[in-house]
Amino acid sequence: MDRNVASPLPLPARVWQRPRLCKNAWLRWGLTLAAAAYLVLAVGGLDINWARVSEGLVRAARLFAGFLQPDFNSRWDDIRQGLIESLTMTVCATVFGLVLALPIGLGAARNIAPLWLYGICRSIIALARAFQEIIVAILFVAMFGFGTFAGFLTLSLSTIGFLSKLIADDIEEIDPAQVEAIRATGGGFWQVMDYAVASQIMQRFVGLTAYKVDINFRESSVIGIVGAGGIGATLNTALDRYEFDSAAAILLIIIGIVMLCEYASGWIRKAMA
């Protein structure tokens, strides 16, 4: 066919339209209506006390002023104590969690563990991940009493859940050829682990651990609210007394340390690569 010959019939002008998200018009309108109905119900059901909110705006202004002029001095001893608790809790929980997470992670990898061990380890992981830190902290405080020890156990448990799951998933995705190669040289179980498995996951593993240090510090600033020690308890007290300038100081310290941790863990990951 000769493309240069003009088509004898005049074509109707084509109008371009964006492709729709859902092709089916019924589905599209149905979803929109359902979303609108939900929004009306949800927003309509909100019981907002506007008098209380307008009163709160004054306090919001005070809080904001506190951020501009944070007061580090008047509660410095409490803040220092809270910070030391948070930091030591973070370090101990990460190390302790890591030591336990390694064997559990190995056991939860289907390609190196037998089925019964796999089942046990995956159940431990599921159990450790079932509840958020704060709920675990409540239970541990009830069992172990107030203070840093309950917080340490909480963070350790969450570290086990986080690291062993990711380690196991990583091990399941390794290249089996290297394992085969080490085994072919006559390497035993530990030699296979060291030369074939560890060398493949080490880099990601260090990165994940650094990331978990960062998360643990952030969490340690929260679980103090329910009595598990750390800077969160100090913050809670400051807010209860409406000392917004001290609270702002604590928040700024938390933000600073988190930024530092994030920067450091990014640096570690880059150095490992």
Next chain:
Amino acid sequence: MAVTIGNDGVKHWTLLTPGQQRWRWFGWLALAAITVFCWRIMTADTIWAFVWDAPRQAADIFERMLPPRWSYINQLWKAIWDTINIATLGTLIALVLATPLAFLAARNTTPSVLFVRPIALFIIVASRSINALIWGLLLVAVLGPGVLAGIIAIALRSIGFIGKLLYEAIEEIDETQVEAIRATGANRSQIISYGIWPQILPAFATISVFRWDINIRESTVLGLVGAGGLGLALEGSLNTLAWPQVSLILLIILVTVVISEWITAKVRKVII
């Protein structure tokens, strides 16, 4: 990798050179020392009698928890509804606020790399480093207890999360499409709407669903600081030592989280 030749002339292959080995040992030693040091400071105020007593306490609590008080569920429906609303409305508000923020923070769309971008990045970091519970604590102090404080707390925490992931997605777009739209004479908003938005739409959808899932988890506990939802009922039951109610609430939280995870997985499958 290092190969050393022994006295008998035989080659020995090792993973690390002796220098590397020394450094590695030093690193482990330092880590162990720091851990022991931290442990001693941390446990200085620990009352060990309570710790040794813990297994008995745990058994006692579990005994009180069982069986859960099933009839209590009739008082919880409102709390469940509130929890879902806190998570959903909070995520929606965060999406509305985080999207322009992400465009301001992304290197290729920001109006000014020198002035606007650092401010946007600081907002993102500040929002991310403060946990939703702390935001809740602040907002309850400011606005008074209630669902509204919870919604805003969730929104404030999510802005940073969504903003960060979204601006990274924007920075990774294919510039040729933007170039093509610009070549047709499109203005700024048309470039964003036709050149950038369709490219980040899948990322946007995945991020919002992912964050919604996290927010459901967080909103179940936000009530502990007075911000409404299931956490409020949990706090009340804990304060009155009503352990059968606590176990029921924990069970409901678990079911809620599992369902939200299931919905998230379904939606992600549709999107991808």
